[in-house]
Amino acid sequence: MTKLTINGKPHDIDLPADTPLLWVLRDELGLTGTKFGCGMALCGACTVEIDGAVVRACVTPISTLAGKHIVTIEAMSGDAIGKAMQAAWIELGVPQCGYCQSGQIMSATALLKKNPKPTDADIDAAMAGNICRCGTYTRIRAAIKQVAGEQGASP
Amino acid sequence: MSANVICRNPSRREFLQGASALGGLVLAVGYSGVLRAVEPQKKYGADAMEHGWVDNPLVFVAIQPDGTVSILCHRSEMGQGVRTGLPMIVADELEADWTRVRVIQAPGDELRYGNQDTDGSRSTRHFFMPMRRCGAAARQMLESAAAARWQVPVTDVRAQNGEILHVPTGRRLGFGALAKEAAALPLPAPDTIKLKSPAQFRYIGTGKLKLIDAADIVTGKAQYGMDTRLPGMLYAVIARPPVMGGKLASFDATLAQKVPGVIKIVTIDSTPGAPKSHPLGGVAVIARNTWAAMQGRKALKVIWEDGPHKSYDSVEYRATLEASARKPGLVVRNDGDFDAAAAGAAKRITAEYYLPHLAHASMEPPAASARIVNGKCEVWGCFQGPQLARDDVAERLKMKVEDVTVNVTLLGGAFGRKSMPDFGTEAALLSQAMDGKPVKVVWTREDDLHHDYYHTVSFEHLEAGVDAAGLPVAWLHRTVAPPIGSTFNSDAKQEGNGELGMGCINVPFAIPNVRIENPAAVAHTRIGWFRSVSNIPHAFAVQSFVGELAAAAGRDGKDYLLELIGPARQISPQKLSDSWNHGESPELYPVDTGRLRVVVDLAAKQAKWGRPLPKGSGLGIAAHYSFVTYVAVVVEVAVSTAGELSIPSVDIAVDCGATVNPDRVRSQMQGACVMGISAALSGAITFAEGRAQQDNFHQYTVLRMPAAPREIRVHIVPGDFGMPMGGVGEPGVPPVLPALCNAIFAAVGKRIRELPIGDQLKA
Numbered sequence: 001m002t003k004l005t006i007n008g009k010p011h012d013i014d015l016p017a018d019t020p021l022l023w024v025l026r027d028e029l030g031l032t033g034t035k036f037g038c039g040m041a042l043c044g045a046c047t048v049e050i051d052g053a054v055v056r057a058c059v060t061p062i063s064t065l066a067g068k069h070i071v072t073i074e075a076m077s078g079d080a081i082g083k084a085m086q087a088a089w090i091e092l093g094v095p096q097c098g099y100c101q102s103g104q105i106m107s108a109t110a111l112l113k114k115n116p117k118p119t120d121a122d123i124d125a126a127m128a129g130n131i132c133r134c135g136t137y138t139r140i141r142a143a144i145k146q147v148a149g150e151q152g153a154s155p
Numbered sequence: 156m157s158a159n160v161i162c163r164n165p166s167r168r169e170f171l172q173g174a175s176a177l178g179g180l181v182l183a184v185g186y187s188g189v190l191r192a193v194e195p196q197k198k199y200g201a202d203a204m205e206h207g208w209v210d211n212p213l214v215f216v217a218i219q220p221d222g223t224v225s226i227l228c229h230r231s232e233m234g235q236g237v238r239t240g241l242p243m244i245v246a247d248e249l250e251a252d253w254t255r256v257r258v259i260q261a262p263g264d265e266l267r268y269g270n271q272d273t274d275g276s277r278s279t280r281h282f283f284m285p286m287r288r289c290g291a292a293a294r295q296m297l298e299s300a301a302a303a304r305w306q307v308p309v310t311d312v313r314a315q316n317g318e319i320l321h322v323p324t325g326r327r328l329g330f331g332a333l334a335k336e337a338a339a340l341p342l343p344a345p346d347t348i349k350l351k352s353p354a355q356f357r358y359i360g361t362g363k364l365k366l367i368d369a370a371d372i373v374t375g376k377a378q379y380g381m382d383t384r385l386p387g388m389l390y391a392v393i394a395r396p397p398v399m400g401g402k403l404a405s406f407d408a409t410l411a412q413k414v415p416g417v418i419k420i421v422t423i424d425s426t427p428g429a430p431k432s433h434p435l436g437g438v439a440v441i442a443r444n445t446w447a448a449m450q451g452r453k454a455l456k457v458i459w460e461d462g463p464h465k466s467y468d469s470v471e472y473r474a475t476l477e478a479s480a481r482k483p484g485l486v487v488r489n490d491g492d493f494d495a496a497a498a499g500a501a502k503r504i505t506a507e508y509y510l511p512h513l514a515h516a517s518m519e520p521p522a523a524s525a526r527i528v529n530g531k532c533e534v535w536g537c538f539q540g541p542q543l544a545r546d547d548v549a550e551r552l553k554m555k556v557e558d559v560t561v562n563v564t565l566l567g568g569a570f571g572r573k574s575m576p577d578f579g580t581e582a583a584l585l586s587q588a589m590d591g592k593p594v595k596v597v598w599t600r601e602d603d604l605h606h607d608y609y610h611t612v613s614f615e616h617l618e619a620g621v622d623a624a625g626l627p628v629a630w631l632h633r634t635v636a637p638p639i640g641s642t643f644n645s646d647a648k649q650e651g652n653g654e655l656g657m658g659c660i661n662v663p664f665a666i667p668n669v670r671i672e673n674p675a676a677v678a679h680t681r682i683g684w685f686r687s688v689s690n691i692p693h694a695f696a697v698q699s700f701v702g703e704l705a706a707a708a709g710r711d712g713k714d715y716l717l718e719l720i721g722p723a724r725q726i727s728p729q730k731l732s733d734s735w736n737h738g739e740s741p742e743l744y745p746v747d748t749g750r751l752r753v754v755v756d757l758a759a760k761q762a763k764w765g766r767p768l769p770k771g772s773g774l775g776i777a778a779h780y781s782f783v784t785y786v787a788v789v790v791e792v793a794v795s796t797a798g799e800l801s802i803p804s805v806d807i808a809v810d811c812g813a814t815v816n817p818d819r820v821r822s823q824m825q826g827a828c829v830m831g832i833s834a835a836l837s838g839a840i841t842f843a844e845g846r847a848q849q850d851n852f853h854q855y856t857v858l859r860m861p862a863a864p865r866e867i868r869v870h871i872v873p874g875d876f877g878m879p880m881g882g883v884g885e886p887g888v889p890p891v892l893p894a895l896c897n898a899i900f901a902a903v904g905k906r907i908r909e910l911p912i913g914d915q916l917k918a
Binding site for chain 1: 234368373375384390416447519568600828833852853863
């Protein structure tokens with residue numbers, strides 16, 4: 001039995017210790033906002049936040065997560081920057097198919113938490129792990145910059 | 156049946172039985188089965204598609220007593236914005252209040268909804284008018300109901316943003332209060348339906364509405380095929396034959412069965428003959444969750460019988476295609492006399508281009524769920540063509556089609572892959588094997604890359620005889636590529652009309668002597684539709700060759716391209732030996748070189764064509780007509796001395812006629828630039844011993860943010876709602892690849908004739 005704290009709620013998970021967090025979220029807990037795209041930490045669709053750090057859930061065994069605080073896209077509306085990011089995503093019409101966008105928003109939110117005024121190079125570095133096959137990259141960049149501008153304007 | 160809605164809930168299956176009692180309904184159903192029976196001549200556009208179109212408001216619109224308007228979307232959402240676009244058209248003509256509109260996704264049922272095969276960049280151009288009529292008819296029924304309630308002339312009432320207004324008195328009633336009475340009225344006869352004038356549109360073309368699914372997407376609530384959850388659901392992954400036409404020889408599941416969470420191992424029979432849309436067969440591992448199923452599959456020991464394609468090897472195959480392209484092939488267009496004109500030309504120029512297989516690699520790999528209850532099968536999945544999914548499941552499970560329901564989730568990208576519902580049939584077969592329990596089939600990324608319906612591989616041979624000014628008087632194009640037809644008929648070796656008509660035979664250049672040939676090519680893997688399909692190799696070859704001819708003539712690339720296109724004129728596709736014309740009428744949709752010129756000029760002007768650039772930088776241009784839409788692209792590249800390429804900006808100009816949702820046209824063009832650049836830079840699936848060699852995104856690399864263009868500016872040529880519309884989802888892609896390579900040539904003098912570019916700039 002592994003004890004996990006996900007979006008503030010405790011869960012007891014009765015699965016083998018090597019089970020990646022992704023499948024616990026999706027198949028056991030029904031938190032399907034965290035997506036499966038590659039299973040090898042190559043595409044970023046499964047990005048979650050663990051103790052403030054960006055983590056790919058598809059390669060993170062639950063055995064490593066006891067006592068840690070896991071946040072998924074489903075809780076991002078409760079996060080000031082996450083909520084602003086979601087609003088910018090809607091306003092700028094960022095999503096196309098939308099499948100990768102949970103992961104994109106998780107990475108973008110984590111970036112602004114660490115670096116409120118990212119340069120283009122900072123954005124490239126933070127977002128390079130998140131693939132969007134529909135090609136929304138220019139709008140993702142614009143949305144991040146818009147939120148960074150807003151955050152700067154009203155500290 | 157609920158009395159308080161304007162029509163029965165479209166998801167209720169008793170509707171069809173009830174329909175015959177509704178008298179007037181049949182008049183409004185315009186699907187092609189009916190039309191063909193009375194009119195034998197050739198049909199085009201939506202009329203020519205299987206099951207045509209339906210414009211009946213009783214099928215597409217339901218109004219609740221509280222005024223909520225439910226509009227049904229019968230086409231699949233894969234990122235193109237169709238769930239916003241089509242309902243927006245209905246809502247506008249209906250005078251609905253968009254903030255009270257709900258969009259409901261239709262299950263697969265083409266007899267009821269018209270064609271649902273979401274491909275060919277067709278949804279808006281084929282359903283713009285039916286959806287307008289649908290909204291307008293519903294509006295007129297509400298207006299008639301209000302006039303009857305108030306006992307006033309119907310000419311005195313008018314629908315306005317979710318209400319009916321009595322103009323002389325200012326009295327108002329909400330749609331919800333009138334829905335019941337309106338539903339009891341006969342449908343307006345087709346010739347009495349009054350459409351808005353475009354000046355009256357409040358949503359169409361205005362760009363005011365946000366995506367209907369955006370809020371769900373950004374909060375993680377949006378449901379894709381991968382996300383379906385059903386009570387008691389089991390999860391499956393499948394080991395499939397790695398070579399097309401292969402099958403299971405033997406397997407040992409002893410270890411797999413010991414993996415915690417694994418419940419059952421099931422075999423799926425391969426289908427003999429052409430692959431079609433059928434499952435590949437193999438060994439399925441069914442488990443408590445996806446991870447356990449994956450671990451179980453890893454533990455399987457499987458021996459495959461590879462079959463006739465076991466030696467498919469991309470290096471050898473390339474040589475085969477090359478040899479074919481250097482010999483005469485089936486002549487598919489022949490204007491004038493190429494041989495004589497080329498012999499008499501001042502100079503002959505030849506170039507050859509090679510493009511590898513591509514995988515779609517949508518971010519959501521294929522996924523579907525199924526369960527069987529009381530002999531009826533229900534399927535959920537990310538299908539571009541839910542009717543085909545339904546037909547396939549019924550056939551394979553030996554059920555009646557009406558006993559199969561196929562629900563369409565959001566599609567996490569598709570790009571043509573998900574028009575083939577093999578994964579849906581897999582889910583249904585596994586549910587059947589589990590006594591009807593719900594089973595979800597998950598394709599891993601490796602499954603997706605190993606078992607795609609790949610974009611074809613092609614070799615393109617071009618020759619031109621040019622005059623003293625460097626302009627071609629003779630043009631020869633030999634295109635060689637295993638055709639999509641081979642997926643349905645193993646003997647097919649020639650490109651079909653639909654492939655040749657994608658920018659190969661229908662080049663609209665002002666050249667008197669043109670010969671197009673198509674030597675045969677045998678397919679050794681499943682070939683399918685990849686966003687813009689054969690336009691990719693054809694446009695790459697043609698527009699790169701134009702760049703080469705311009706360079707040979709010492710001319711500016713844009714000026715030369717315009718001169719080759721020639722004066723503005725409308726050319727019948729038949730004159731270009733194109734009998735297909737994207738399925739559209741040759742009269743309504745001639746090839747309009749004036750429109751092609753306009754997009755070339757627009758892209759060039761917006762990119763400031765001709766501006767001075769630093770050493771190692773360059774601009775490249777290309778233009779292409781596909782899906783009855785005109786697109787031109789200018790790419791700016793910078794190549795470092797180390798051969799590192801960056802793309803500061805792209806300007807893409809599009810003339811697709813009038814636009815319903817201009818922001819989605821922009822987003823599709825932006826996406827097309829990224830997808831085209833991705834394919835050009837690194838896209839390649841290669842085969843050895845019959846097997847695809849790329850496993851995941853570390854080997855099949857796709858464009859990421861740092862390498863993507865920093866800016867993509869989209870320029871839309873204003874359109875007229877009175878004129879035929881063009882496609883949007885696909886036509887942006889084809890000119891991107893040659894514009895990029897023409898830019899590279901301008902920057903560093905290196906001509907790319909083989910894709911992907913890979914390390915070619917680093918040599």
